[in-house]
Amino acid sequence: MNQNVIYTVGLSKTYGKTEALCNLHLVVEKGEFFGFLGPNGAGKTTTIRILTGQLPPDSGKAAVLGIDIKNSIAVKKAVGIVPEVVTLPSFLTVTEYLEFVCGVREIESDRIEYWLDFTELSENRTTLCRDLSQGMKQKVSFAAAFMHDPALVFLDEPFADVDPLMQNKLKKFLKEYIKQGKTVFLSTHILEIAEKLCSRIAIITRGTLTTTGTLAELLEEGKDLEEVFLNLVR
Structure with missing residues (x-):
């Protein structure tokens, strides 16, 4: 059905x-x-x-x-949502933002490493979001959207x-x-x-x-x- x-x-x-x-x-x-x-x-x-x-x-x-x-x-x-215009907290690093997302969604943070690797952001994990290129911000947004394995994105x-x-x-x-x-x-x-x-x-x-x-x-x-x-x- x-x-x-x-x-x-x-x-x-x-x-x-x-x-x-x-x-x-x-x-x-x-x-x-x-x-x-x-x-x-x-x-x-x-x-x-x-x-x-x-x-x-x-x-x-x-x-x-x-x-x-x-x-x-x-x-x-x-x-999960990947918006057209990605706005990330400027004062957080990439890892801190993804940890924040996990906290808000009340899920474990053990998927963060997977998504940092998948989006090729491992070397940028401690970079402040304000210092990311627009393409990197989009990849962070993608990781955040799929972090909780949603049924619909x-x-x-x-x-x-x-x-x-x-x-x-x-x-x-x-x-x-x-x-x-x-x-x-x-x-x-x-x-x-x-x-x-x-x-x-x-x-x-x-x-x-x-x-x-x-x-x-x-x-x-x-x-x-x-x-x-x-x-x-x-």
């Missing part, structure tokens, strides 16, 4: 006179690598912030891993600042993660990434969901994903 890990009905959000999200109905099932595509300003990050308990919607409802998003603390504790443009070798390593990890029955919600405007990784894709433009389907289903509307995407967002 399919299990919905994300379920939304009529989610809407307005900033001033700008409608960032309009009546979003979305279902993501367990084990999916779900791609959430759209141009800049389409509503992707707003959607993620709502679904991860960081921002209340103006209307509508949603549940994540069976948890009502109104229970924002429980949602944040359950999921939200990735908002997660490959933007990491080098190609680390991108390849992260993509391989995510494919294995999905094989374990976990779920990835990937927000991106890079079509090639979505085409290679995602089992199902939704396209949003100007706050409105325009289509949802598998790659094969979407390609019935055009010769490639780029053509389908451009036809929908223009």
Whole structure:
């Protein structure tokens, strides 16, 4: 039986006179690598912030891993998040920050060494977060998101600042993660990434969901994903 890990009905959000999200109905099932595509300003990050308990919607409802998003603390504790803009405590070292994450999540810190090694940050363990490059900050954020082995992780443009070798390593990890029955919600405007990784894709433009389907289903509307995407967002 399919299990919905994300379920939304009529989610809407307005900033001033700008409608960032309009009546979003979305279902993501367990084990999916779900791609959430759209141009800049389409509503992707707003959607993620709502679904991860960081921002209340103006209307509508949603549940994540069976948890009502109104229970924002429980949602944040359950999921993993790699935000588009990574902000880390400037006064903490890499290790201190990951120890802090473990403390907040009430988990043992024995996974820190694994993630320092995986993200190739072992030599930067005592570096203050403020002194890290943007790519290193993104890797720290990735480690923090997966530290508690979440059943669902939200990735908002997660490959933007990491080098190609680390991108390849992260993509391989995510494919294995999905094989374990976990779920990835990937927000991106890079079509090639979505085409290679995602089992199902939704396209949003100007706050409105325009289509949802598998790659094969979407390609019935055009010769490639780029053509389908451009036809929908223009």
